[in-house]
Amino acid sequence: MNWSISKAKLFSKCQRRWFYSEIMASKYGKDIHRNEAYILKQLGSIHSWRGKLVDYVIERLLVPKFNEKMLPPFNEIESLVSELMEKQFKFAKEKKYRDPKLTKKEAGDNYCALREIEWADELDSESLNIIKQQVLVSLKNLLKSKLMKKFLAPDTILVAQKSLNFKIKGVNIISRPDLILYFKDKPPLIIDWKAYYHGTENARMQLGVYSIALAECVATDPYLKPMDDPTEIRLIEYQLLKNFQREYKLSMSDVDEIKQYINDSLQKMLKLSEHNNYHEFDIKQFEKTITPECKYCNFKTLCRNEKIKYQVNLTKFLTD
Numbered sequence: 001m002n003w004s005i006s007k008a009k010l011f012s013k014c015q016r017r018w019f020y021s022e023i024m025a026s027k028y029g030k031d032i033h034r035n036e037a038y039i040l041k042q043l044g045s046i047h048s049w050r051g052k053l054v055d056y057v058i059e060r061l062l063v064p065k066f067n068e069k070m071l072p073p074f075n076e077i078e079s080l081v082s083e084l085m086e087k088q089f090k091f092a093k094e095k096k097y098r099d100p101k102l103t104k105k106e107a108g109d110n111y112c113a114l115r116e117i118e119w120a121d122e123l124d125s126e127s128l129n130i131i132k133q134q135v136l137v138s139l140k141n142l143l144k145s146k147l148m149k150k151f152l153a154p155d156t157i158l159v160a161q162k163s164l165n166f167k168i169k170g171v172n173i174i175s176r177p178d179l180i181l182y183f184k185d186k187p188p189l190i191i192d193w194k195a196y197y198h199g200t201e202n203a204r205m206q207l208g209v210y211s212i213a214l215a216e217c218v219a220t221d222p223y224l225k226p227m228d229d230p231t232e233i234r235l236i237e238y239q240l241l242k243n244f245q246r247e248y249k250l251s252m253s254d255v256d257e258i259k260q261y262i263n264d265s266l267q268k269m270l271k272l273s274e275h276n277n278y279h280e281f282d283i284k285q286f287e288k289t290i291t292p293e294c295k296y297c298n299f300k301t302l303c304r305n306e307k308i309k310y311q312v313n314l315t316k317f318l319t320d
């Protein structure tokens, strides 16, 4: 089983949704409902697409340039955004994510699965244009932010989207910070981007989990400095659309509280997923939410379909 901060949030909002996403979804095999859960798991809103586009441009274009202590011309950024949006929108519109023979790896940069298209079969050009403008505003804000001084400093090494994995009680704790800045003579700095206008939740818990993960993965520092104290790691949440940043510094009691949160959350997940075999699960054990979450839930079609026979071992019938 894998644990991450996003899986923990999903679990606490709706256990049933976590079941669809983490236990039922499977691309391979002959159970059509498990295949469908896998496809539905891939869907994201156009707002989450906006965030992914921003992440892509920062990781693939900006970070390599910042590491060379250079800035790309803005028209290069604009061209990359236009090209990406065009090919990904085409992929999503043709619903190629539903092609059973095509893997995400093969689809590469083209891969995109949009909820709005899956549900309504349309997305007007005005909505697309707004998303594009917001992506460009986010990137413009970053380029004029006070973070740039750190990015372009001569002794800084930037690493984007690095996987930081460690284990607690045999469970893989998975983290992928948007950006880690390593300094020659100082502890690292972790930055998390947010590309939305209306979110109110702060990133303290998320960044706290990342700092514990970074301290656990000691071998990641390109300057080979020992780093085993998460309270020394500096943390910044940067709101790309608002050009606003919030800094966090953890105390030892924050670290203990976050470790306790991880432990409590994964214990609850382990309790519900103690069966290793999908065919032994009882869906009724996974509580449904009572919040408005259902309206935007990727799995609502599966959830409402009471005819689905969960946990039917089709291989049994195939070999009969």
Ligand code: SF4
Pocket: 014, 015, 016, 017, 288, 289, 293, 294, 295, 297, 298, 299, 300, 303
């Ligand atoms: S439709 Fe609602 S109850 Fe069902 S999985 Fe989604 S969020 Fe949970």
